[in-house]
Amino acid sequence: MEIKKINSVGEYSALRGAETLHPLINVLDYDNLALLEPASYNFGFYSIFLKDTKCGDLRYGKELYDYQEESLVFVAPGQVLTVEKYLPGVHPKGKVLIFHPDFLKGSILNNILNDYSFFSYASNEALHMSKKEKNMILNMFETIEDELHQNLDKHSKTLVVSHLQVLLNYSTRFYDRQFMTREHVNKGILERFESIINDYFNSEKLQTIGIPSVAYCAEQLHLSANYFGDLIKRETSASAQEYIQEKVIALAKQKIFDVNKSISTIAYELGFKYPQHFTRLFKKKVGMSPIEYRNLN
Incomplete structure (x- = not known):
């Protein structure tokens, strides 16, 4: 048209x-x-x-x-x-x-x-x-x-x-x-958001596309990025980007226990193009570097 x-x-x-x-x-x-x-x-x-x-x-x-x-x-x-x-x-x-x-x-x-x-x-x-x-x-x-x-x-x-x-x-x-x-509607969106993130992390998309963006998740839910972001912020007190990052860090903590993998390998598996970006985010969220976290545990 x-x-x-x-x-x-x-x-x-x-x-x-x-x-x-x-x-x-x-x-x-x-x-x-x-x-x-x-x-x-x-x-x-x-x-x-x-x-x-x-x-x-x-x-x-x-x-x-x-x-x-x-x-x-x-x-x-x-x-x-x-x-x-x-x-x-x-x-x-x-x-x-x-x-x-x-x-x-x-x-x-x-x-x-x-x-x-x-x-x-x-x-x-x-x-x-x-x-x-x-x-x-x-x-x-x-x-x-x-x-x-x-x-x-x-x-x-x-x-x-x-x-x-x-x-x-x-x-x-x-x-x-x-x-x-519209809390009942919002809860359904949160559940679908969680499902989208889990399905994404269980697929090959992390390695091929990278960390899911807010815009990608919003599109899957047929919402605008702004509306989706505002909804997540009001429901969870965290931004959609922070929510996604917390999921990445939770997965990273599991992978770090595999001592046969280098931190760089784990970073690439998590969708980071540059390992230093992963290290910086991990330290910001956890308070220590991935190596320190591995040694501590």
């Missing part, structure tokens, strides 16, 4: 038949928007979709978004978002907030935007909100929209950026709540 590039806020607004309130940021209401043609789109700006209706219209990655009645979907520049055919008789409801990275230049938010990892979440990872949460987010959308309707002055950008940061901070809180309320 051809990927259509939409570079600017104005271009997207015009495509949806909406007024451009500001060349770098806009809030659009689905009630007044023309439907996008089903296709894959690459946006050159950030997008926050407040979905009020389950209409089966968006896909990022391999699967449809996991929608409920009230959902938030975050899309970063450069991501490919696919618009599917709309469900018969259903017109999307909600709002869309779009802003170009240039709008944040010179602001505090510009320096911390990458901390909001949900902009890189993928399929089955939309933020599902309660009625109360949805109303709070909707009020923030409307506050930003009202400010954009004012006569622009030297305070406009500061105020809009402040409101946008509040919106993102509340989204972070609501995602934390979602991780907790």
Whole structure:
């Protein structure tokens, strides 16, 4: 399928038949928007979709978004978002907030935007909100929209950026709540993650591919690397990378007792390209070098 590039806020607004309130940021209401043609789109700006209706219209990655009645979907520049055919008789409801990275230049938010990892979440990872949460987010959308309707002055950008940061901070809180309320789903993901790691270590992949990456594990679970990493961090208090490393070290401790193998051989068997990298990681995690550990035991 051809990927259509939409570079600017104005271009997207015009495509949806909406007024451009500001060349770098806009809030659009689905009630007044023309439907996008089903296709894959690459946006050159950030997008926050407040979905009020389950209409089966968006896909990022391999699967449809996991929608409920009230959902938030975050899309970063450069991501490919696919618009599917709309469900018969259903017109999307909600709002869309779009802003170009240039709008944040010179602001505090510009320096911390990458901390909001949900902009890189993928399929089955939309933020599902309660009625109360949805109303709070909707009020923030409307506050930003009202400010954009004012006569622009030297305070406009500061105020809009402040409101946008509040919106993102509340989204972070609501995602934390979602991780907790979907604990049963998360436990299943943890179990599958454990199984993926064990199967990987019991295969020849360590020697042929190397230590499994976070991105590899996330892909096996049909999750984005960011969502997967955030989920593991919240469930285990360790990052996914640290979790994988602990598994490697546990396996290394078993192998070290085979005195017929050199430390370099063990390092290669564990997927390390350079033995010194293995030694450095082992000492960091265990507090002593592999040789010291072998001699001690």
